[in-house]
Amino acid sequence: MNKVMSNKWFIALYILPALLLIAVLIYIPLVLTGYYGLMDWDGIGAMKFIGLENYINALQDEKFWVSAKNSFLLAFYSTLSLAIYLAISLILASKIKGADLLRKIYLIPMLLSSVAIAQLWIKVYNPANGILNSLLRGIGVENPPVWLGDTNIVLYAIFIPILWQYAGFYILIYYAALKNIPDSLIEAAKIDGASALQIAYKIKLPLIIGVVKVTIVLAIVGSLKYFDLIYVMTGGGPSGASEVMASYMYKKAFTSYDFGYGSAIGFLLLIITLIVTVFIRKLTATDDEVQY
Amino acid sequence: MNRIGYVILYVCLSLVAVFQIFPLVWLVIFSLKGSREIFASPPLSLPEELKWENYVKVWEGDIGVYFLNSVWYTLAAIIITVLLASMATFAITRMRWKLSSLVLGLFMVGLMIPIHSALIPLFKMYLSVNLIDNPLSIIITYTAYNLPITMMILLGFYYTLPREVEEAAIIDGCSINRLFFGIIMPMTIPVMSTTVIINMIYNWNEFVFVNTFISSNEYKTLTVGIQNFIGQYMTDWGAIGATLVISILPILIAFFFFSNKIVEGISASAVKG
Numbered sequence A: 001m002n003k004v005m006s007n008k009w010f011i012a013l014y015i016l017p018a019l020l021l022i023a024v025l026i027y028i029p030l031v032l033t034g035y036y037g038l039m040d041w042d043g044i045g046a047m048k049f050i051g052l053e054n055y056i057n058a059l060q061d062e063k064f065w066v067s068a069k070n071s072f073l074l075a076f077y078s079t080l081s082l083a084i085y086l087a088i089s090l091i092l093a094s095k096i097k098g099a100d101l102l103r104k105i106y107l108i109p110m111l112l113s114s115v116a117i118a119q120l121w122i123k124v125y126n127p128a129n130g131i132l133n134s135l136l137r138g139i140g141v142e143n144p145p146v147w148l149g150d151t152n153i154v155l156y157a158i159f160i161p162i163l164w165q166y167a168g169f170y171i172l173i174y175y176a177a178l179k180n181i182p183d184s185l186i187e188a189a190k191i192d193g194a195s196a197l198q199i200a201y202k203i204k205l206p207l208i209i210g211v212v213k214v215t216i217v218l219a220i221v222g223s224l225k226y227f228d229l230i231y232v233m234t235g236g237g238p239s240g241a242s243e244v245m246a247s248y249m250y251k252k253a254f255t256s257y258d259f260g261y262g263s264a265i266g267f268l269l270l271i272i273t274l275i276v277t278v279f280i281r282k283l284t285a286t287d288d289e290v291q292y
Numbered sequence B: 001m002n003r004i005g006y007v008i009l010y011v012c013l014s015l016v017a018v019f020q021i022f023p024l025v026w027l028v029i030f031s032l033k034g035s036r037e038i039f040a041s042p043p044l045s046l047p048e049e050l051k052w053e054n055y056v057k058v059w060e061g062d063i064g065v066y067f068l069n070s071v072w073y074t075l076a077a078i079i080i081t082v083l084l085a086s087m088a089t090f091a092i093t094r095m096r097w098k099l100s101s102l103v104l105g106l107f108m109v110g111l112m113i114p115i116h117s118a119l120i121p122l123f124k125m126y127l128s129v130n131l132i133d134n135p136l137s138i139i140i141t142y143t144a145y146n147l148p149i150t151m152m153i154l155l156g157f158y159y160t161l162p163r164e165v166e167e168a169a170i171i172d173g174c175s176i177n178r179l180f181f182g183i184i185m186p187m188t189i190p191v192m193s194t195t196v197i198i199n200m201i202y203n204w205n206e207f208v209f210v211n212t213f214i215s216s217n218e219y220k221t222l223t224v225g226i227q228n229f230i231g232q233y234m235t236d237w238g239a240i241g242a243t244l245v246i247s248i249l250p251i252l253i254a255f256f257f258f259s260n261k262i263v264e265g266i267s268a269s270a271v272k273g
Helices: A008-036 A053-059 A061-091 A099-113 A114-124 A131-138 A153-178 A183-191 A196-207 A209-224 A228-233 A245-255 A258-285 B003-031 B035-040 B053-094 B099-111 B117-130 B137-162 B162-170 B176-187 B187-207 B208-211 B221-232 B236-273
Strands: none
Touching: A008 A114, A008 A258, A008 B099, A008 B117, A008 B137, A008 B176, A053 A061, A053 A099, A053 A131, A053 A183, A053 B053, A061 A099, A061 A196, A061 A245, A061 A258, A061 B003, A061 B137, A099 A153, A099 A183, A099 B003, A114 A131, A114 A153, A114 A228, A114 B003, A114 B187, A114 B221, A114 B236, A131 A196, A153 B003, A183 A196, A183 B221, A196 A209, A196 B236, A228 A245, A228 B117, A245 A258, A245 B117, A258 B035, A258 B117, B003 B236, B035 B236, B053 B099, B053 B176, B053 B187, B053 B221, B053 B236, B099 B137, B099 B162, B137 B187, B137 B208, B137 B236, B162 B176, B176 B187, B208 B221, B221 B236
């Protein structure tokens, strides 16, 4: 038995196809990104080694910092929105009839492509015929905003479809965690005279805090990677007001043909993502995880 | 809790539900309107007559081609991904070797990688082996990037398979290949179907790889195709709406039939973070 199951040839046969694919298509490119960042390169011609110039330029590039700031703002709003999702989940999990159907309805936007979502919301925000401004005019707002054309509000306008897209995902996770709490605990608290709010705050929340921490990591790291929706809705505009790190990298490489500089930004994006991931995990790690 | 409290809670939950599906309902409404009507009548009015022509018109344009491309890239990548992920998960969870947990770690770290950080080298790699503007580049990229999530969903199930199954098979003189393809894989059909549907959603909706690696119209998928298409139809909202509905319909149909599998897959893919 042990001999058969530790046969090296078979292990190689089963693991290598998958391992080679992720090595060649994920890990080697990640290393190469850092290397190409050291080059002056237009994507087609020869590469010229220029040392750390691209990285130094990127760190002094105001547009890069604006894109990084926007990425972190989206991460911040996404984290705040978890509180709304958690509140909805608490209601949903409190013996509501039809909860199962409702959470499935909430999930629908999550299944659609970001491109379709972006195109749909471009229409929602359309200044002349969009549903949003039509409704606003209907209730008497005379000059509703040009949502995607205003540098002051474009980032918020982009955040609404993100909120819409991911609501069902986080509600699903919280709902599942809340449903795992044994009824007996809640009943005991009720007998002791705890109010619904006290039960939510003092019993349910501490019991699912591990899941909440995971969703914080997901929300922040996910936000740092946003691309599709923003690329389609605004292309980072107007005048860079909705640019994020991934869209700035894409623009530099595939629109301006500055592949060396694009690679440097791509590598910085990787480093920032890894540092933030480790940092958030450290920050949210506790050794007194609640057991039940 | 009293009745008024319940009514308020239901109203809150229903408002969220309306917010979640309202934009989609509006999309279906304007996809069935003529251009004149869209600009002349209030946005929420129902179409005077249902303009199914919008759908016929866009399907006969390039949308039909994009749709078929999306179907076959999605299917091909699903088959390869689920097969390779199952084999790798089997080797990691059931076979005995020193580096197995390290290799598992490599796959799991793949879950966190921002794909944009790998995009430029991938582009150069495909360029140098003539795979730019070739569907093969899309299918192998989808496979590689979906392996980690697929394996993560499979892992739990593989860990719980009883050892006795393997022991009995091997004592009977079964080879590893027969054990895996004949006994283990059929046992994992429930969890495999979850991974199939999660892969379907990911591949169907993928945008940046096709946008970067494919330039010919004949190879584009729906997500990228509708971008160009919508460019041409700037003001024809009916056509744009019809295009979007066609692009999301397969996923909605899958959701209607397999919502429990989808819920299960999405939960499983999030647990570890």
